Amino acid sequence: MKVREWMDNIIKEEENEKFLNEGKDFINDEEIEELLHKNRNPDPQKVRDIIAKSLSLERLEPEETATLLNVEDEELWEEMYEAGGEVKRSVYGDRIVTFAPLYCSNFCVNNCLYCGFRRDNNLQNRHRLTLEEVRKETEALVSLGHKRLIVVYGEHPLSDADYIASTIKTIYDTKVGNGEIRRVNVNAAPMDITRYKILKEVGIGTFQVFQETYHHETYRQLHPSGIKSNYQWRLYALHRAQEAGIDDVAIGALFGLYDWKFEVMGLLYHTIDLEKHFAGVGPHTISFPRLEPAVNTPLVEETKYRVSDRDFKRLVTVIRLSVPYTGMILTAREPAHIRRDVIPVGCTQIDASTRIGIGAYSDSSDEQKLERQQFQIGDPRSLDEVIRELAEMGYITSFCTADYRCGRTGKHFMDIAKKGKIHYFCTPNAILTFKEYLEDYASPQTKEIGEKVIHNHLSHLKDGIKPKVEEYLQRIEKGERDLRV
Amino acid sequence: MKETCEFEEWLKQIEQKVNKLPVEEKLEVIAEEIHSRYGARAWFSEILGKRWSHIAGWGGYDPTPIYQVLLSPRYGITVEREKIPEEEREALLNFIKQELTG
Numbered sequence: 001m002k003v004r005e006w007m008d009n010i011i012k013e014e015e016n017e018k019f020l021n022e023g024k025d026f027i028n029d030e031e032i033e034e035l036l037h038k039n040r041n042p043d044p045q046k047v048r049d050i051i052a053k054s055l056s057l058e059r060l061e062p063e064e065t066a067t068l069l070n071v072e073d074e075e076l077w078e079e080m081y082e083a084g085g086e087v088k089r090s091v092y093g094d095r096i097v098t099f100a101p102l103y104c105s106n107f108c109v110n111n112c113l114y115c116g117f118r119r120d121n122n123l124q125n126r127h128r129l130t131l132e133e134v135r136k137e138t139e140a141l142v143s144l145g146h147k148r149l150i151v152v153y154g155e156h157p158l159s160d161a162d163y164i165a166s167t168i169k170t171i172y173d174t175k176v177g178n179g180e181i182r183r184v185n186v187n188a189a190p191m192d193i194t195r196y197k198i199l200k201e202v203g204i205g206t207f208q209v210f211q212e213t214y215h216h217e218t219y220r221q222l223h224p225s226g227i228k229s230n231y232q233w234r235l236y237a238l239h240r241a242q243e244a245g246i247d248d249v250a251i252g253a254l255f256g257l258y259d260w261k262f263e264v265m266g267l268l269y270h271t272i273d274l275e276k277h278f279a280g281v282g283p284h285t286i287s288f289p290r291l292e293p294a295v296n297t298p299l300v301e302e303t304k305y306r307v308s309d310r311d312f313k314r315l316v317t318v319i320r321l322s323v324p325y326t327g328m329i330l331t332a333r334e335p336a337h338i339r340r341d342v343i344p345v346g347c348t349q350i351d352a353s354t355r356i357g358i359g360a361y362s363d364s365s366d367e368q369k370l371e372r373q374q375f376q377i378g379d380p381r382s383l384d385e386v387i388r389e390l391a392e393m394g395y396i397t398s399f400c401t402a403d404y405r406c407g408r409t410g411k412h413f414m415d416i417a418k419k420g421k422i423h424y425f426c427t428p429n430a431i432l433t434f435k436e437y438l439e440d441y442a443s444p445q446t447k448e449i450g451e452k453v454i455h456n457h458l459s460h461l462k463d464g465i466k467p468k469v470e471e472y473l474q475r476i477e478k479g480e481r482d483l484r485v
Numbered sequence: 486m487k488e489t490c491e492f493e494e495w496l497k498q499i500e501q502k503v504n505k506l507p508v509e510e511k512l513e514v515i516a517e518e519i520h521s522r523y524g525a526r527a528w529f530s531e532i533l534g535k536r537w538s539h540i541a542g543w544g545g546y547d548p549t550p551i552y553q554v555l556l557s558p559r560y561g562i563t564v565e566r567e568k569i570p571e572e573e574r575e576a577l578l579n580f581i582k583q584e585l586t587g
Contacts, residue, residue, distance in 0.1 A: 172535060182535060203534025245531075247538060405537055406553055406563045407530035412539040421546040428548055465548045485548040 116294030214266025247410025256291030320346030516542030
């Protein structure tokens with residue numbers, strides 16, 4: 001099928017209709033600007049009341065989030081940073097889930113002005129991994145100790161739903177010694193319900209689509225052609241995914257394309273609309289990547305909406321406080337020192353040993369090759385180094401995939417998370433999967449500090465589950481794997 | 486003997502209750518019945534490769550040793566098996582399997 005013909009058959013507007021309100025979507029630009037304007041110079045007591053609401057794990061309303069976004073007082077921000085960390089701990093405990101991205105194809109029909117993969121970028125070397133190459137990449141990732149991946153694809157007939165499904169099957173079928181990938185999340189272009197069902201069948205983890213910018217006019221300017229130029233097709237991508245039966249979905253915005261405060265509001269409205277239509281099931285995770293340099297992509301240097309490090313920490317904090325029960329992903333786009341500073345305000349997941357060039361994991365060179373990458377990464381450290389640092393910070397690294405493999409998905413998962421009780425499951429499973437890592441992959445230094453972290457977390461487990469976890473730890477030492485609660 | 490009859494009677498009652506219900510509602514009723522009879526949490530999933538996607542029942546807020554049992558190539562149950570008397574486990578699972586295929 002020719003590319004043009006393929007493109008003409010992607011968008012099915014009728015699948016969005018039931019979610020629209022008289023043809024309008026849930027992002028009302030004027031209303032957001034008005035809320036941000038109206039809530040300037042907030043009263044400190046009002047801010048503290050909102051923080052208290054977050055600490056009780058209630059999702060905030062747009063006016064409350066707009067209020068937090070307008071705080072200028074540095075002392076109040078310090079209180080919010082503290083509260084963000086507390087919210088995260090009370091929902092998820094001290095565990096940080098770790099994963100790696102695997103880029104499978106950089107062919108793309110779209111022309112997003114900020115993206116290295118855009119169609120008209122002639123300096124990008126295009127490649128689609130063969131299934132044999134996918135297997136080699138997976139082997140390299142498994143050999144590092146990874147158990148969770150996010151697979152990434154450009155939007156193109158060469159990487160359609162059938163190709164994506166084949167790559168995921170290949171990944172799940174690849175084993176190296178004790179290791180295997182147990183959860184594959186997907187970052188791919190929005191699809192129609194029929195195509196989502198193809199992905200559902202192969203057992204994906206979370207399906208992730210970033211709106212990039214929620215601001216209609218900015219979106220229009222930055223996406224001049226291709227399927228992605230249709231704002232609403234993208235905005236309702238995860239509504240359709242849920243309609244197709246994919247019950248763990250993930251949202252995100254690319255910060256630096258428009259005003260960061262507006263984008264945070266957009267993420268909140270997106271959460272609210274998903275919860276409204278799907279019995280309280282909003283995003284499983286929220287991501288907040290910042291725009292990074294990409295080959296032959298001048299817009300990145302020219303944007304007037306670049307987010308400073310200070311504002312980045314603030315926006316992460318406000319997202320945490322606005323949607324207390326949702327996972328939050330801080331990627332290796334950010335350099336190590338920023339990750340160190342921002343993880344404590346409420347992040348739940350990070351990637352490590354990240355390579356984003358197509359085929360980069362099985363390439364022996366450590367150098368980033370921008371002509372094969374979507375952007376430049378900021379934290380290229382190894383998984384072992386990242387895990388060791390997390391342990392020094394008191395966090396336990398988790399490779400847990402238990403929830404989605406025993407039916408704690410969608411509403412079932414969200415009901416537990418909203419009550420702040422998912423950490424009862426997260427911590428034991430973090431301990432068990434971390435122990436596997438220490439046994440199979442860790443350096444001696446990481447193993448030493450890792451065992452201390454396990455001992456510390458074990459002592460905080462509830463009596464009902466502690467003996468079982470201790471038994472499982474012994475069984476892992478004897479060679480058993482994949483034990484979970 | 487009396488206990489066996491009572492167990493079979495219970496299964497019959499469930500059978501009548503769930504008769505003609507769609508799969509998900511049927512499994513919801515069965516999960517509730519298991520919980521009310523044994524105090525065992527049970528929930529059902531659609532099996533999609535490695536993924537067990539929740540469709541009915543409730544697992545509660547506390548982790549506990551759980552067991553996953555395949556009911557068919559498409560469906561599975563996650564259950565606190567220890568709370569179900571050994572002599573009733575197999576018959577119960579067979580009953581659920583039959584409800585899914587029947």
